[in-house]
Amino acid sequence: MQTGKKSPYRQNKNNSISYYAVCPECENPIQMVGIFKATEETEDKTYGRHHKGTIPALATYDEDDYINCSLSSPKRKKSEKLRSPTSKVANQTLTILKIQFDRVIYLISKQMSVKISSSLAEKMLKQYLAEEGWLHREATLNNIPWLFVQCNPAIPLFGRYIVKDSELHQEIVKHCPDVDCSGNNGDEYVQIRQANKSYVRLYFTLCNYRKKVEDEHLIETIDFWLYEDTPYGKELKTIFSKEIVMQTDYFNNLIQNNRKNDYRNQALLDVSNKLINFKAATD
Template sequence: MDTFKLTTGISPTYKITKVNFEEKTLKEEPYVKKQVNKVSYYAVCPECDNPIQIVGLQKNTIESGSNPYGRHNKGDVTDLALYSEIDYLECPFSNPSWTKKPGKRSSKSPLANKMLLNMRNYFDCAIKLLQEMTGLKISRNLAKQLLENYLLDEGWLYRQATLNNIPWILGESSPAIPLFGQYIYKNSALFHSIQDKCADIVLEPAGFSEDLVQIRNKPGQFIKLEFIFCNHQQNIKGESMQEMIDFWVFRKGNTESDGTIFRKTIPIEANDFIDLIQEVGSEHRDEKLLAVAKELTENYM
């Protein structure tokens, strides 16, 4: 792998370079450990939260040439990360021929439990990121519906779920949801697409915000628009992973070309979620959404 992070849990991901490693770790314990005949360099895998060893940091290797890389460390690293075989086997970087297996990961997975905990703790941030990337205003009722679906389908046990893609698994775990009555952001790509392709839809200005419009039917018309998150892909290329998911709005029961109203492939970047969490900070949290998350997840923790 070509990225690392400094701590387990939701934390920033960095490209593995000599400069990055030295500046971020300050070459201190537990990242640098002296052994009998060598010095070893450690960090945390951004995908599975297991400890990794940084190889080739100070010298070229046969495997990586002049580029250092991360390799899973099959054992705990004191004061850094505990090793989980369950999560290692699910990690896209566990072997060069990794493919996603069918079914779900074990409920004993430490990583899965961390994802559920962070869904509860940062539910408001997950909703905010979904809004920013889709153009859909997610009301408290819609947010609750998404979380109920996530819990019902055990989204934290999806094999492709990671701490980085928590918002997208929240969306992916829901079946099709009607758009009628929902609000969307004016001048978003979603707004313009619905405006151009749906003559039987009225986009009514929201009385409480100049930035929003509500999706309504024209008098005498009846149309059903729905949305889903789908086509979630994780592709390993060399030492890197590329991840993406589709946000799709369509006429109910019609997914042919004339039934698709809007479809956007959204790249999932490792730091999108943590960046937003840090941007929101501790003073601008949505306490009502957090209360919803606390109530709904109580029986799952």
């Protein structure tokens, strides 16, 4: 149903039929195994196996991206160096960030329950570009919003708006008596302010990225961490920590939705167009 059983997904070579697709993480070609008949290898399971070669009109093979793919051979040692600047995944990651920056910010704001202003989003993008975040080995086309935040240092929460009655809001009320978050911004947000003339030392970040494969499905998680800064030499005080399961399918559906372009945030798109100075790929 997805391919129509047509070329380039269906290939007839020397009267032997093979079916191909594209790896969702590294964008390399994969061969579909066990679609119509089980073998000793498949044991009645259908799965995709990386194909080390280009399938014309479908996918161009990239060895560098294959080596660092979570879905490739687990026995292969992954490189700790940055991706090559010519990496297909790296360049497509930067392309998506440029043309979908408003949706990236929308998604991470929603998952963290923190409103990311345009000025903060611009600072975060500058940091991401300085860190060459799109070249990091962990970065893929699916986890762009979360790895974008992880490339940034912890961000002060003072003066920012958080979602009213969210888990984050409730934990701050419970554990931070010196923080005033009673100021409303409509019905959705409250503002983090100081109480009793105290100084608010709360910071938030995303950290501890993890990934695992379960039943041939990649699961990616990252921790949202809110902590209170302490005098130098003392351990930081954790206020709230939560594991976030990356909604990669939701992100992909979001950026592929062209029916609601009227709701795009042009201010954020102006920021990404200004800072990401290259011609975005369209393929």
